[in-house]
Amino acid sequence: MFGLVLIDRGFVVLDEPSALSHSRAMNRISDRPEHQFRKNMRSRLLMLVALPLLVTIASVVGLERVLERQLINDAMRHVMETRDVLQSELDEHVRTLKVEILGLAQSSILKEALQKGDMQALQSVLKAFSESYPEIDLIIANRDGKVLSSNHKLELKAVSDLETLHVPNLSGEVTNALSMHGCERAKGQPMVNSDVREATQPPARVLAARVGEGAIVIACERLDRDFLERVGKPLQMKLALVDEAHEHLLLAHSQDFPVHVRGRREESLLSEADGDLWAVAEFCPRLFTDTKDDCVIDAISAMSVLKLRNTVRKDFLLLLLPLLLVGGFALLWGGRLAYTLNETLDRLLAGFRRLETHNFEPIEPMRTGNELEEIGHGFNHAVEGLKERNHLRTTFGKYMTESVAAHLLSNQVKLGGDSLQVTVLFSDIRGFTSMSEKMDAQQVVSRLNEYFTRMVDVVMEHGGVVDKYIGDALMVIFGAPVPSGDDALNAVKAAVDMRKALAELNAELIERGELPIRTGIGLHTGEVVAGNIGSERRMEYTVIGDAVNLASRLEGCTKELGSDLVISESTYRAVQAHVQARLIDTIQVKGRDQAVRVYALDSVDSSS
Incomplete structure (x- = not known):
């Protein structure tokens, strides 16, 4: 028995002791079924290619899950932080309006127009104010509460028609109050649309100040959709105002607010509504409390988690798609390589088994143009050498x-x-x-x-x-x-x-x-x-x-x-x-x- 050793793309003919060890190794290989050898080798080669890809994909999916959870936590934390930000925005907005209203009440032009009963002059003052604050209704009334002029077409004849809550006697300071029924609701009008528990009129914030001793200037700002959109847009939040005293009556909300969500005061939670998942927080701004600091109106901030999650998933799908394409190509290429390498090993194994029976038939090398083909040619070259050696040995045996x-x-x-x-x-x-x-x-x-x-x-x-x-x-x-x-x-x-x-x-x-x-x-x-x-x-x-x-x-x-x-x-x-x-x-x-x-x-x- 002669042996072969593969060394640097070539073969070396071994002497008898080495050939004996080779024969024992070949016997161990021969004991294994060929189909099992091929299956094990091919599966291992494919696993070698597929395992890094699977690990990468699993890592990307796991990272997406972690990031999604992190985004949800950030959204819930963000809606809670909205309370402080919204409180600051409202306070700043009210301070600005108070300054404007106080300045208007102390304006000599307004006082002079009131003294002269010059309605045209009053309209000019109101028009100038509306250019700066078009969203605010401005009303000028006499000491008896009769409306003298307004900057919008308000159907008010007297201040008593403006059903404000908790407004004390007016003094020289600007007074801040709430009107649960808007700037022009009269008693007896319906308040609730029973289908969705939503008020027909949004509440309003009322600022009032005396003009001298004979008149009153009142600013009424509707806390409606436009107001909530202006406040919520910088925060990227959907906002709503609710009256908890009337079974969670929805007073006003920004566009696309999930009207069916429920919050829990001073706490953030996840809520499903309208086919979406929302991070929700409910709190009571200071401006919406009465004189006893009892909350009159609750504010709800909501952020769509589903949209964030879908955005994250979309980004990760865009990341995963190239990985899948590259992975698919890698699997195809790896499968082809596994087949080529496995076929080469099968042919070499068949050649070794023929050598055990002194059959010096060469193998057919794989046409790969690389080292695998060189291995096949190297094996055939070694077989030719063994064949010549065997012929010499047979010939020598006739002479010695x-x-x-x-x-x-x-x-x-x-x-x-x-x-x-x-x-x-x-x-x-x-x-x-x-x-x-x-x-x-x-x-x-x-x-x-x-x-x-x-x-x-x-x-x-x-x-x-x-x-x-x-x-x-x-x-x-x-x-x-x-x-x-x-x-x-x-x-x-x-x-x-x-x-x-x-x-x-x-x-x-x-x-x-x-x-x-x-x-x-x-x-x-x-x-x-x-x-x-x-x-x-x-x-x-x-x-x-x-x-x-x-x-x-x-x-x-x-x-x-x-x-x-x-x-x-x-x-x-x-x-x-x-x-x-x-x-x-x-x-x-x-x-x-x-x-x-x-x-x-x-x-x-x-x-x-």
Whole structure:
């Protein structure tokens, strides 16, 4: 198993240990259903895009609610503050009128016109006053209360027709009083429109002063809609006057005032009326009290909270609309990105799963023009590398063992070697020269291939490494390049099984009418240098050392010793607990000072 690691838009081929960890990781991925993997990945990517948008929208909505509540509280506080502001406005307005009325009463022109009974002069005085205060009715009467002149068409014949309340005897000061029935109502006229409990005439404020000893000047200001509009407009309030003594009789109100709202004196509250929500406060201005400071007329201030709330909501909707548009675009874009990324991961996952089965089929990269497409191409490039590596490994396996091929492919291909304790096996066909003289070249090659196939299968079954073919001879190593700990035992097992495999092959050859093959096998255990031998341009993995030479000499002595399978003393000591062997001779080998004890190997215990 080979592995891949994604590094900076590319892939790196891993060695065997890394490939093993990769395989375990892939097995964990493979255990998960593909649809679950895709669903989890896509939902997480969409959530990554949608969550900030949802948090933003929730924050905007929450802020709108907080601001709306704050505006309602501000409106309720504002209607309560109206009491003081309205009181100041009324006081200032009355003071100004008092000054004007007092000045008019003390005017020499007015006194002279009264003395002469000059009605034209009186009208001129009244006209001049009306230019400054067109909303005020001005009346001049004699000491008996008979109306001498007025600036408006008032249907009054005497001051007694002006039903003022709580007006004391007139003196030199300006007197302030209230008329609950306006500036010209006479007794006996209806007061209430019973449908809406609303007075037919608004109340009026009356200011009066003596002109000398023989006349009276009276200013009557209607507390009607126009008056309330003038007073309430700077305050952005709707105002109304009510008579609580007559069951909340509505005396006057500004335009669009919610006539059905009810207040509570000295307290602000929310009230629904006419499909709107109003902040309402009720209080009694000082000018609307009697001489005992009892409230005669209550004032109600009202502010539309619904309009404020709708304004706030409209502003927030205008703010929210771009967020929704941007959020919708972000979701579409994020969904597209999630699909692209998820599809890329699906294709990579499918590619990894094919790699687990050694299927090196490339994937189809997503055509995105960005890093995701580069990842797909990078994966395919790595797959091609693995495919070539696998091909090399398969090819190497035909020329060398799997362990040597893996060693060469593990990036350890360099000149040099390591000292290892190995068991070397040499096998040679006896009388091969005379045998080959009786066959043509094709037959010789065919016979050798058939023989080597059987022998190599046995060798590789026991973990041996075929080092080389030397004509009709075979050199095998046990313990290189990777020692196993039981290399000597594996070697003698392989030798015994090679003898059995040769017997089976000879039975087939005899059955075909061909000559059987006789071999000699020699084994020796010792230290060798194992590694890449040669040059940088051409090298070969092999072992060299005295142990190799001795194993070759032992194989060459098999015929003389009368045994087809012999082992050295060092090999015998390593496996003596597992084999049946006998000492057959002690020989002197060229190049060695000490004689070598040689054992004939009969069998290996089946339990070993």
